[in-house]
Amino acid sequence: MQAADAKDIEDPALRRAAGVLHRPVCELLGCRLPLVLAGMGGVARAELVTAVTRAGGFGLLGMVREPPALIREQVQAVRAATDRPFGVSIIPAATEAGLLRRQVDLLLALEVPAVCLFWDLSAPIVERCRAAGTRVLCQVGSAAEALAAQEAGAQVLIAQGMEAGGHVRGRQPLAELLPEVLAAVRIPVLAAGGLADGGDVAAVLSAGAQGAMLGTALLATHESFAHPYHQQRIVDAREGDTLLTEDFHINWPRGAGVRVLVNSVTRGEHGSPFSGARIPIGADAGRPILMFSTDSPLRSTSGNLEAMALYAGQGAARIDRIAGAAERLRAIALDTADRLGAELVQGSQADPGAEAGRRDDTLIAALDELLEAERAGARVALTLLREGIGDDALAEVMREVHRGEVQWCGVLMTAIRRLDGTPGTRTGDFFGKVMALPDLPARLALLNRGQGWVAKKLKALLPEIGDEELRAALGAMLTAHQDNIEHVNAHLAPVA
Template sequence: MALSTPLCDALEIEYPIVQAPIGSVTRPELAAAVSNSGGLGTLAVTWRPPDRAAEFVERTRERTDRPFAVNVVLDPEAKEVATEDHLDAVLGAGVPAVSFSFGDATPYIERVHDGGASVLVTVGSAEEAETAAAAGADVIVAQGWEAGGHVQSEVATLPLVPRVADAVDVPVVAAGGIADGRGVAAVLAAGADGAWLGTRFVATEEAAVENHYRERIVDAEETETLYSELFDIGWKGMPHRVLHNSTTEAWERAGRPTPGDRPGEGETIAEYPGGHPIVRYGDDLPMEGVEGDLDALALYAGQSSGLTDEVQPAAEVVEELVAETEARIDQLSAVVQ
């Protein structure tokens, strides 16, 4: 059998596997590795200046001749760069696809299409999916609340995906809680046309993170995440899911106080190369080169961390996902027969 769905046709990819835009974790090496393996690699550009975003697209193009995407967050609380400036940069550099999240993508979809790229829009409800599809989105990403990082839904993946699939006539990608072929097969059965994985790709050799972060994901159980708005310095008001650490535990012991009264709030706990400080409760993660109390930073991860058991090359992850999904579908077919 060959694992191919309408998503593959829409994005011109071999397999319905999408690497999520996992913030500063992404870089050209990771996106290209996923795309070269038949999936869709993605770069996060929201927190990068336009010239740097264009450079990332160009560097990815040097590493792959297959489709890949960039992600742009639309929530103004998260942004320092106008969306139009980011789009001019990445479309000018020739990116094949743009994904939007955390906001209404309607004003920007025509611009992306005019630039020759496909549009993916992340949603957290069937109503949001209908709006995005009516505006011209080529692909809808249905993100369930099991997801790691910032989360834009309060609905779990399996109830959300069928609702979204019933609401739109374009390919749907399921996100949240997926880390292996069993999860991919499950969301395909629920009506999705592909799977979107973030946490699993943090635990890859190409991810731009310190090893401590990878190891925490690999060692974590499915019960070791916290859904809250705790790490809000830099992006206020957006719920997110992280691994429990010293910061979350101190906050919970203090009775979950509100901002301004949290233990150690505002103290410097780490720094970027060059000395730029990172404060407690900041939305910064342990990027490559960050030094300090790495375990106290925002360790974004989904409930799928309990299914992530080793650090691997990204290409190997894609290959295993495809093989496991095909095997699981074969097993289910045998049950029906």
């Protein structure tokens, strides 16, 4: 895959922004900016992918359930317009098995640089893509799904919060989901869900994401294949105009919620979506569009557009016009870089001793060592919960351990960044040692020893820290680990 290099960006302001925003995922995907176009079915076609990719982002063609002929046409169109890497998004759970097999065969034959998967994880597809040298991205809605995708071989994860437009896998707000995923895995994580401007992107980068996936913000662009009616409804949207619903379900597995703009369907004006009736309300390229289907109106769609699925994330309220994709991407990148730069300046001004602290590589290394341990602890707790703990009280203790480990990962990453360090991405070897043990009591005993190791490290480190805020945070972390040890011991005692 072609290496990313911000030096070939002609726009000086955007080149500076690319330097500020650069993350390791840029090298992995071959893009200049860690801004990824969501592979929106029907909407993200060659024109939009090309515009985003040429502007420095990473574009994903949305090819869910599309025939191989169209996929070939769209891939060739992107390649004719740019030599930059891009990817294709497919959704195994919403695609007939034979068609899915032909899609994957074609993508590998075309040597598409990256494939993005969503909804049910398909480990065989991940394996085939990795064997062919294709990058694999997976969008997930929980930390458990993130861990499973990593174990299957995914190289990039997208943590999708419930604020996202279109199909929404999980039911957690992004601010809650992102730190849980970051604590559970060691591979790059992008954030998605309601991100519409530089403030949104700066927030998720500050929280530890390596980039952002943008959907609604790029749907409302000139290059998008969305119908102008759909785009204008996004521009007109105000806070509270979107909702999660299962009303639009035809073509997808049952129970698949979508976030859409409120319309006559969500108001119940067309009866029950689950009555079994198949009522045509429009057409697209000769194919009927049914009431309650997941089809959104495209440029090529005609009919009762108002009653179709008008996908939009919660960030729609901050999109006030239809713009060019490159223009919108540039504005988001510049705003993000400015905000992140301002955070660094404010942090320096807030602490007179910050300059000395920034050069404290020993402290950064100590915090990063703790971060590795906390990631391992979070992953152990999550894995034990996934495998099942018969004792409800013990399961609640383990959920509390997991919540705490996630919280301390965030505290440590923030502290490292304030010292001008870069948080590591490793998960400590402790996870493998715990899971190699044969039974739950042995694993819990080793988990407790790990908690004790962290407590010991914190006791030694605290007297060396001059920053009062950081010392207070690490003091609370020490207390939490001591409490964890006590709570787990209470369940180990009867076994011993």
